[in-house]
Amino acid sequence: MRITLSLCAALFLSGAIPVPVLAAAPVQTTQAKTARLDALFVALKRERNERAAERIAAQIGQTFQQSGSATTDLLMQWSQKAIDERKFDVALDFLDEIVTLQPSFAEGWNRRATVHFLMKDYAKSLADIDEVLKLEPRHFGALSGLAQIMTETDHKKDALAAWERVLDIYPMLRSAQDQVATLSDELAGEAI
Incomplete structure (x- = not known):
C-alpha cells in the first residue's frame, strides 16, 4: 500500500495527475456534519420511543x-x-x-x-x-466502552458514572438503563 501511495504522490508532484483544489470543501463538510450531529443529538435526547x-x-x-x-x-x-x-x-x-x-x-x-x-x-x-x-464528548458508544472496561476491571462506581453519562445523551438506551439499575443495586448492597 505504501508503494501505491508513494507512486500517487510522485505522479501528483510530476504533474501527470492534476491536483484538485479542495480547500473549502472539508470546512463545509465538517460544518454540515457538526450541524447534523447537533440536531440528531437533540432529537435523541428528547425522543421517548x-x-x-x-x-x-x-x-x-x-x-x-x-x-x-x-x-x-x-x-x-x-x-x-x-x-x-x-x-x-x-x-x-x-x-x-x-x-x-x-x-x-x-x-x-x-x-x-x-x-x-x-x-x-x-x-x-x-x-x-x-x-x-x-x-466528541457525546460519543455514547465510546462511553459505553468505558463503562464496560470499568465493569470488567471491577470499578463499579466509575462504570455507573459512565453509564449515567450515556443515559444523559441517549436516555432510551435499554442496555444502559439496565446497567445503571444493576450497578446501583450492587453498590447499594455493598454499602450495607
Missing part, C-alpha cells in the same frame, strides 16, 4: 462514519473486514494508519479502542476512548 431513538442513534452512527476522506473510508472498510475475521493485529495496522492520517476523525480512535478492548488490552482501549471523547 425506544424504536425511534434507535433509528436516531443509527443515524448518528452513520454520521460518525463519515470521514470526508476516501483513503480513511477504505482503511475503515479494511479494518472492519479484519475485525470480522478476528485478525486484530491486521485491523490495528489499518487503524494506526487512520489515526495518523486523520487524528481528528473520532471514529478511527473509537474503532481502535474497540479492537484493543476485544484483545483485552484495556489500558490502550482507555487511551483511545479518551481521544474519542476529547473529539
Whole structure:
C-alpha cells in the first residue's frame, strides 16, 4: 500500500495527475456534519420511543462514519473486514494508519479502542476512548466502552458514572438503563 501511495504522490508532484483544489470543501463538510450531529443529538435526547431513538442513534452512527476522506473510508472498510475475521493485529495496522492520517476523525480512535478492548488490552482501549471523547464528548458508544472496561476491571462506581453519562445523551438506551439499575443495586448492597 505504501508503494501505491508513494507512486500517487510522485505522479501528483510530476504533474501527470492534476491536483484538485479542495480547500473549502472539508470546512463545509465538517460544518454540515457538526450541524447534523447537533440536531440528531437533540432529537435523541428528547425522543421517548425506544424504536425511534434507535433509528436516531443509527443515524448518528452513520454520521460518525463519515470521514470526508476516501483513503480513511477504505482503511475503515479494511479494518472492519479484519475485525470480522478476528485478525486484530491486521485491523490495528489499518487503524494506526487512520489515526495518523486523520487524528481528528473520532471514529478511527473509537474503532481502535474497540479492537484493543476485544484483545483485552484495556489500558490502550482507555487511551483511545479518551481521544474519542476529547473529539466528541457525546460519543455514547465510546462511553459505553468505558463503562464496560470499568465493569470488567471491577470499578463499579466509575462504570455507573459512565453509564449515567450515556443515559444523559441517549436516555432510551435499554442496555444502559439496565446497567445503571444493576450497578446501583450492587453498590447499594455493598454499602450495607
